[in-house]
Amino acid sequence: MRYLMELVMSGLVIGAIYGLIAMAFSVIYKATGIVNFAQGEVGMLIAYLSWSFSTTFGTGGFGVIAFAVVAGVVLGLLIERLVMRPMLGEPVFSVVLVTIGLAVVLRSLVLLIWGASPHKLDVDAADAVLRFAEVGVRTSQLAVIAVLIVALLAVWAFFQRSRFGVAMRAVAADEKTARLMGVSTAQVQAVAWAASSVLAGLAGVFFAVIYNLSPTIFALGLKAFPATVLGGLDAVIGSGASGLFIGVAENLVGGYVSSTVKEVAGFLLILVVLMVRPFGLFGEREIERV
Amino acid sequence: MRSGYFKQDFDALVALTDSRVVKFWVAALLVALVGLPWLANAYLLSHMTVILFTLVAVLGLNVLTGFTGLISLGHVAFLMLGAYGYAIAVTRFGWHPLLAMGFAGAVPAIAGLVVGIPSLRLKGLYLAITTLAFSFIVSALVLAGGKFTGASRGIMVERPAIFGISLNDDKALYGFCLLLAVLTLLITLNIRRTRLGRAFVAIRDNDIAARAMGINLWRYKLVAFVISAFITGVGGALMAIYVNFVTVEGFPFLLSIEALAIIVVGGLGSVLGVVLGTVFIVSLPEIVSALFSTLGGGYAEVLTTSAHEIKSMLYGLAIIAFLRLDPRGLLGVWHDIRHTWVHWPLRY
Numbered sequence: 134m135r136y137l138m139e140l141v142m143s144g145l146v147i148g149a150i151y152g153l154i155a156m157a158f159s160v161i162y163k164a165t166g167i168v169n170f171a172q173g174e175v176g177m178l179i180a181y182l183s184w185s186f187s188t189t190f191g192t193g194g195f196g197v198i199a200f201a202v203v204a205g206v207v208l209g210l211l212i213e214r215l216v217m218r219p220m221l222g223e224p225v226f227s228v229v230l231v232t233i234g235l236a237v238v239l240r241s242l243v244l245l246i247w248g249a250s251p252h253k254l255d256v257d258a259a260d261a262v263l264r265f266a267e268v269g270v271r272t273s274q275l276a277v278i279a280v281l282i283v284a285l286l287a288v289w290a291f292f293q294r295s296r297f298g299v300a301m302r303a304v305a306a307d308e309k310t311a312r313l314m315g316v317s318t319a320q321v322q323a324v325a326w327a328a329s330s331v332l333a334g335l336a337g338v339f340f341a342v343i344y345n346l347s348p349t350i351f352a353l354g355l356k357a358f359p360a361t362v363l364g365g366l367d368a369v370i371g372s373g374a375s376g377l378f379i380g381v382a383e384n385l386v387g388g389y390v391s392s393t394v395k396e397v398a399g400f401l402l403i404l405v406v407l408m409v410r411p412f413g414l415f416g417e418r419e420i421e422r423v
Numbered sequence: 424m425r426s427g428y429f430k431q432d433f434d435a436l437v438a439l440t441d442s443r444v445v446k447f448w449v450a451a452l453l454v455a456l457v458g459l460p461w462l463a464n465a466y467l468l469s470h471m472t473v474i475l476f477t478l479v480a481v482l483g484l485n486v487l488t489g490f491t492g493l494i495s496l497g498h499v500a501f502l503m504l505g506a507y508g509y510a511i512a513v514t515r516f517g518w519h520p521l522l523a524m525g526f527a528g529a530v531p532a533i534a535g536l537v538v539g540i541p542s543l544r545l546k547g548l549y550l551a552i553t554t555l556a557f558s559f560i561v562s563a564l565v566l567a568g569g570k571f572t573g574a575s576r577g578i579m580v581e582r583p584a585i586f587g588i589s590l591n592d593d594k595a596l597y598g599f600c601l602l603l604a605v606l607t608l609l610i611t612l613n614i615r616r617t618r619l620g621r622a623f624v625a626i627r628d629n630d631i632a633a634r635a636m637g638i639n640l641w642r643y644k645l646v647a648f649v650i651s652a653f654i655t656g657v658g659g660a661l662m663a664i665y666v667n668f669v670t671v672e673g674f675p676f677l678l679s680i681e682a683l684a685i686i687v688v689g690g691l692g693s694v695l696g697v698v699l700g701t702v703f704i705v706s707l708p709e710i711v712s713a714l715f716s717t718l719g720g721g722y723a724e725v726l727t728t729s730a731h732e733i734k735s736m737l738y739g740l741a742i743i744a745f746l747r748l749d750p751r752g753l754l755g756v757w758h759d760i761r762h763t764w765v766h767w768p769l770r771y
């Protein structure tokens with residue numbers, strides 16, 4: 134029982150990280166209709182920036198998180214303005230390939246600047262252990278789950294209540310009509326990139342705090358794909374929640390079946406899901422009219 | 424009296440080329456390529472061999488992504504299956520090398536069928552993600568394969584002798600790769616101008632319209648997957664022979680991206696574009712290292728310590744730059760050059 138509880142707990146933790154990245158994917162997909170293959174790399178870059186920040190300016194937990202958020206906004210806006218904005222109106226295939234190119238560039242950039250050896254991102258009080266019944270949990274692990282929940286609520290409120298969120302949904306539903314109604318597509322895209330970079334950045338930072346910081350973190354982006362697809366590319370809340378599901382499922386497979394299967398458990402799961410529902414569990418079915 | 428240049432039958436219309444100039448230059452290029460082993464040094468020869476087997480593999484991806492418009496992010500899996508298929512057929516089953524080459528194509532082709540069937544329901548990005556998932560599953564399977572696949576240790580592949588000619592000689596290996604590359608080129612060029620190829624392109628341009636015209640999407644998408652996987656698998660076998668060794672680490676995800684980069688940089692959907700893109704992307708690191716070493720000193724040092732990073736960064740930048748500045752790719756540049764050459768000093 135205790136083994137099971139521990140597996141579920143650590144599954145929830147890694148699942149929260151997947152969930153954050155999956156939300157980052159679907160925010161961009163919802164607003165612009167493309168999948169950003171550089172999501173994991175963006176998270177990695179922000180994690181490394183935060184590491185540099187914490188080693189020079191001190192390791193206060195809130196300081197590091199605030200920095201990660203600011204870095205996410207700035208990086209997101211920069212990428213959007215320099216790389217994505219000029220591609221507005223190009224075919225989806227080209228835009229997606231640009232993000233793949235961006236991913237490769239960011240990955241090598243991190244390796245060039247920070248090198249390949251792993252670091253530990255130290256944050257005050259992150260390793261303090263709390264006990265619930267029999268399972269010990271670190272504060273950082275609780276924090277990442279809390280952050281996911283806050284992010285889910287915030288995104289829900291943003292899309293339902295705020296004027297800009299409604300504008301974003303309008304662009305996602307019908308770009309042309311939204312533009313005729315006076316919504317600026319470029320602005321929506323900029324906000325989406327900033328928001329998704331913040332989410333990915335938080336995921337990267339928490340991964341670095343809980344596990345370690347190495348140039349292989351970008352793989353988080355790939356590992357979060359199953360969560361995104363399971364939830365549906367255009368379902369932000371659904372993706373976030375299915376992150377938790379994938380995390381737990383992966384850990385249970387790793388604990389009870391084998392560690393090789395664990396690596397691909399998520400992918401096997403989405404193959405099955407896509408076969409039944411090709412648009413994800415919560416995604417909107419696309420109806421094509423000729 | 425003829426008052427213009429007309430094509431009077433269907434054969435003339437779909438002929439690969441009707442230009443005497445093009446035929447002459449292609450023949451000249453072929454002669455040069457055949458004569459290369461006796462002229463070039465070992466370094467250039469091995470570089471050319473890399474270009475040739477990369478060309479074979481990427482031509483395979485081109486059938487799927489360039490012709491049919493199905494984005495695959497997992498083509499490295501077919502490459503890996505081809506390489507392992509060859510290695511296993513030769514070392515475990517003791518087959519004849521040529522038979523093993525066929526096996527190296529057949530294994531990915533069957534795998535292509537397996538990925539193809541679930542992919543029929545999927546479109547665009549969902550398909551890309553499924554192929555990505557497939558490539559991870561394949562490497563996990565190879566790692567879990569125990570002694571049969573060599574797991575993480577890999578398999579040694581000895582260079583075979585074909586019809587009494589040992590491929591241990593670099594010249595012979597080059598010749599073998601050249602032969603297969605030319606064959607593959609001819610095959611893909613001919614696919615493009617038959618019913619099959621036109622159906623692929625119709626699916627790429629508008630699948631709903633293609634379907635309305637009586638093209639069986641199901642069948643043609645599957646055929647595209649199978650052909651593409653087969654060709655890429657043969658490329659993988661050549662790669663295994665060249666490297667003498669197959670491991671899972673030898674087939675990183677980056678290779679899928681490199682192949683896509685070649686197709687995009689060359690010019691989407693064109694065979695000539697693939698050739699140009701392959702030569703450009705494979706030579707890019709060499710060109711840059713030559714550039715850096717002429718700059719000398721500190722730059723050259725940076726390059727030797729982090730060659731891999733700079734190489735992959737260049738792929739990324741090349742992809743972004745081409746998509747941003749000239750989406751037609753190198754093919755477009757080539758057309759511009761040809762245009763200027765023919766019409767100079769007039770603009771058109």
